[in-house]
Amino acid sequence: MPPKLDEFQISCHRGRVTEATRSASPGGGTPDEEQLVTALRGAGLRLTAPRLTILTEVWSHPHADVDTIAAAARAKLGSVSTQAVYDVLRALSEAGLIRRIEPAGSPARFEARVGDNHHHIVCRVCGAIADVDCAVGARPCLEASDTHGFVIDEAEVTYWGICPDCAPA
Numbered sequence: 001m002p003p004k005l006d007e008f009q010i011s012c013h014r015g016r017v018t019e020a021t022r023s024a025s026p027g028g029g030t031p032d033e034e035q036l037v038t039a040l041r042g043a044g045l046r047l048t049a050p051r052l053t054i055l056t057e058v059w060s061h062p063h064a065d066v067d068t069i070a071a072a073a074r075a076k077l078g079s080v081s082t083q084a085v086y087d088v089l090r091a092l093s094e095a096g097l098i099r100r101i102e103p104a105g106s107p108a109r110f111e112a113r114v115g116d117n118h119h120h121i122v123c124r125v126c127g128a129i130a131d132v133d134c135a136v137g138a139r140p141c142l143e144a145s146d147t148h149g150f151v152i153d154e155a156e157v158t159y160w161g162i163c164p165d166c167a168p169a
Helices: 007-013 033-042 049-060 066-077 082-094
Strands: 099-101 109-111 119-123 129-132 158-161
Touching (some): 033 049, 049 082
Parallel strands (some): 119 158
Antiparallel strands (some): 119 129
C-alpha cells in the first residue's frame, strides 16, 4: 500500500502551496526546500536555483516588493538580473504559487498566500501591509449588488489606515 499523502503534499502535487497548507509544513512557517521543490514541479515548472530561491523569499517575506526579493536572491545566489527576478515572479504568479498585489501608490508586492479570498490593510504612512481575512462568511465579497453580466471569481478589498508603529502616541 502506498504511503498516504498529507494535506501539504496533496496541495503541492496540485501545484499550489497555500496559507492553509503552511500549517502542515514543519514548524508551521516557510515550507522546507523539498516541499517547495515538489510545489514547483507540481506546477509544471522546471526547477532552477532562481525559482527555488525566489519562491523561498516570497514565503519568508510576505508582501515584499521586487527590489527586496531581488536583493535577498542576490545575497543567496550571487548574480541574478532584475529581469530574471521579474520573469521568475511572473512564472510563479501564473502557476498560482504566489500572488501579486498592487496597492494604490505602491510598487507590486508578492505573497505566498494564495487560493483564498483574503484582503489587505495598508499603512498610509510607512506602507506596511497585513493580511485581513473576510469578515463574514466564506466569500461574502463575491456577492456583488450588480454583476453587470460578469462571472465573478475574486474580489480585492484594500483597507487603508495608520499602523500601530506610525499612529500618534
